[in-house]
Amino acid sequence: MPxxxxxxxxxxxxxxxxxxxxSVKAVTDVFLKLMPGGILGLVGxxxxxxxxxASGIMHLLKGSAHLVSGHIRVNGQDVYAMDPxxxxxxxxxxxxxxxxxxxxxxxxxxxxxxxxxxxxxxxRPRMSKGEIQDRSRSLLNMVHIADKHAKSYPHELSGGMKxxxxxxxxxxxxxxxxxxxxxxxxxxxxxxxxILDQIKALQKERRFSVLFISHDFSLVAEIAxxxxxxxxxxxxxxxxxQGLTQNDLHHHPYTVGLMRAIPRLTHEDVxxxxxxxxxxxxxxxxxxxxxxxxxxxxxTICENISPELxxxxxxxxxxxxxxxxxxxxxxxxx
Amino acid sequence: xxxxxxxxxSPLNQPLVEVKDLVMRFPxxxxxxxxVDKVSFHIDRGEVLSLVGxxxxxxxxxGRLxxxxxxxxxxxxxxxxxxxTHIRGKNLVSYRRMAQMIFQDPFASLNPVKTVESHLxxxxxxxxxxxxxxxxxxxxxxxxxxxxxPQETRRKYPHELSGGQRxxxxxxxALAVEPAFLxxxxxxxxxxxxxxxxVLKLMNELKREFQLSFLYITHDLASARYFGDRIMVLxxxxxMESAMSRELVRNPWHPYTKLLLAATPGGYHVESLPEKVNExxxxxxxxxxxxxxxxxxxxxRECFDNMPETQEISPGHFIACYHPQIPSES
Numbered sequence: 298m299p300x301x302x303x304x305x306x307x308x309x310x311x312x313x314x315x316x317x318x319x320s321v322k323a324v325t326d327v328f329l330k331l332m333p334g335g336i337l338g339l340v341g342x343x344x345x346x347x348x349x350x351a352s353g354i355m356h357l358l359k360g361s362a363h364l365v366s367g368h369i370r371v372n373g374q375d376v377y378a379m380d381p382x383x384x385x386x387x388x389x390x391x392x393x394x395x396x397x398x399x400x401x402x403x404x405x406x407x408x409x410x411x412x413x414x415x416x417x418x419x420x421r422p423r424m425s426k427g428e429i430q431d432r433s434r435s436l437l438n439m440v441h442i443a444d445k446h447a448k449s450y451p452h453e454l455s456g457g458m459k460x461x462x463x464x465x466x467x468x469x470x471x472x473x474x475x476x477x478x479x480x481x482x483x484x485x486x487x488x489x490x491x492i493l494d495q496i497k498a499l500q501k502e503r504r505f506s507v508l509f510i511s512h513d514f515s516l517v518a519e520i521a522x523x524x525x526x527x528x529x530x531x532x533x534x535x536x537x538x539q540g541l542t543q544n545d546l547h548h549h550p551y552t553v554g555l556m557r558a559i560p561r562l563t564h565e566d567v568x569x570x571x572x573x574x575x576x577x578x579x580x581x582x583x584x585x586x587x588x589x590x591x592x593x594x595x596x597t598i599c600e601n602i603s604p605e606l607x608x609x610x611x612x613x614x615x616x617x618x619x620x621x622x623x624x625x626x627x628x629x630x631x
Numbered sequence: 632x633x634x635x636x637x638x639x640x641s642p643l644n645q646p647l648v649e650v651k652d653l654v655m656r657f658p659x660x661x662x663x664x665x666x667v668d669k670v671s672f673h674i675d676r677g678e679v680l681s682l683v684g685x686x687x688x689x690x691x692x693x694g695r696l697x698x699x700x701x702x703x704x705x706x707x708x709x710x711x712x713x714x715x716t717h718i719r720g721k722n723l724v725s726y727r728r729m730a731q732m733i734f735q736d737p738f739a740s741l742n743p744v745k746t747v748e749s750h751l752x753x754x755x756x757x758x759x760x761x762x763x764x765x766x767x768x769x770x771x772x773x774x775x776x777x778x779x780x781p782q783e784t785r786r787k788y789p790h791e792l793s794g795g796q797r798x799x800x801x802x803x804x805a806l807a808v809e810p811a812f813l814x815x816x817x818x819x820x821x822x823x824x825x826x827x828x829x830v831l832k833l834m835n836e837l838k839r840e841f842q843l844s845f846l847y848i849t850h851d852l853a854s855a856r857y858f859g860d861r862i863m864v865l866x867x868x869x870x871m872e873s874a875m876s877r878e879l880v881r882n883p884w885h886p887y888t889k890l891l892l893a894a895t896p897g898g899y900h901v902e903s904l905p906e907k908v909n910e911x912x913x914x915x916x917x918x919x920x921x922x923x924x925x926x927x928x929x930x931x932r933e934c935f936d937n938m939p940e941t942q943e944i945s946p947g948h949f950i951a952c953y954h955p956q957i958p959s960e961s
Binding site for chain 1: 686795824826850856895903906
């Protein structure tokens, strides 16, 4: 039996922007793998490179952003080696994306029905008008939107409904990979929860794979089976989401910092602790480990050498503190 | 009036802010919508009241009313025993020395062509006066108090500051007039996760140090609980439930509070959301009954016909519901 192929395989990818101050790396040496039916969470603050990575996977990098090195394969096919015509067909058919602001994604002067029909007209030219209508309606029903809204314009719908429609559109051609970039950030908690529940139910039923991007740690831990934490363009930790919100020391110091930074509803000890300093400026990244100026464990080695991801128990962590060979360097904490 | 004058009028743990039957309406399509509907509450001196609700629930409107950026349609508001409901002119200016606001978006609430120090020099000069050396000393003190280094930041422009630093400056500006009461409207929701805690902790320290009263407006129950002494839950302009923070999160009686808690990430997870339909509430003036009734699992005829009166279900714990649900957590 052949080994199961990854739906998404990000191999040593770096993405840079050109600026007046030279080339700025927004994503550096990232490896990610997503198997069929999996949900991979990607957590990071603004400017950590998570959205750039998402656009990179879709081959939708804008402006001066470009892939510097590495390979991105979806269903085994290299997205950057594909003929542009084929890529246009491939995109949305096999991989699709849900953007953060549904309000700006939908065209304000077209009805929902017309916008959904666009997908089929472009990708399924043989479908008849009647088939397209039926399929659009059943997609809307799938996300619990009544038929009568098919003829609505986006401004007539609530934010939650628009976001549901955008999700339905992403699933229209039954892709294998759906990238969701902060799909619920602009929504109220109750609407957010109901959309997350729907994503989970649909994912269970149709077995597509999801790359779920968010800045909200507890949200990602709830929906994803595996969580990758990104800081200054690098993956600093990959961990199973189970038990992730429990505070323990076998995490990257940045992950620990993030967990301590948010007040939690159910925790009795409500003392919170912010991370010192500010998120890094990508133009002038700190030397060595980019997190070292804010890290409570940092030592000389962290200022000089950037750590690689390595297995620590059942996690991958990029931190010298967890490297047995570096134990001597951390005598001040042990 | 400065906060020192207030100290005499309003001792600690006595109501500083009192709001009664506040109503605000806005015109919409030749009709009116009720953004705030008969809301009453008080905030003690040195107390933080968290106002929690979805977008459109009227929480920001209440904040703006209290600072008299808006004028209420009905009801009364008083701060330190002064009626501020309809004050104008000089009285309004002097009221602003007592009450200040921290806005949600520190990118929009600061003037991009003014330096950090000029954001503070003006209010300090106007409010406290004195020699330029004295004024400068106060500016340095304010910056230091909010965790900004005067040497490094005084001559910078807002675009040279990070989001967290901007919000700290906005807080310093609010403190410049020595207020007794602050309205903080989602002050951390636009900030990066890793620096939210710092700003929350700063507000907590300021509250203790200056016995400030806060109206903390947020959609996030977890931070409402962390910062607020009490939480008031708002839906469609009406108060559904209010109690001490810990009590409200652990023993919610109102079906809407239970729904909010179930939906909050990292909370008590449930299989399905306790609601009938997910639709926005009716805000029209002509509506009747409880605005949550169409979504509520327990609603009856009565709920659609009349708005329930507020009742005290246990000491300090108020709800407005005909069918209070026994808290499952005990």
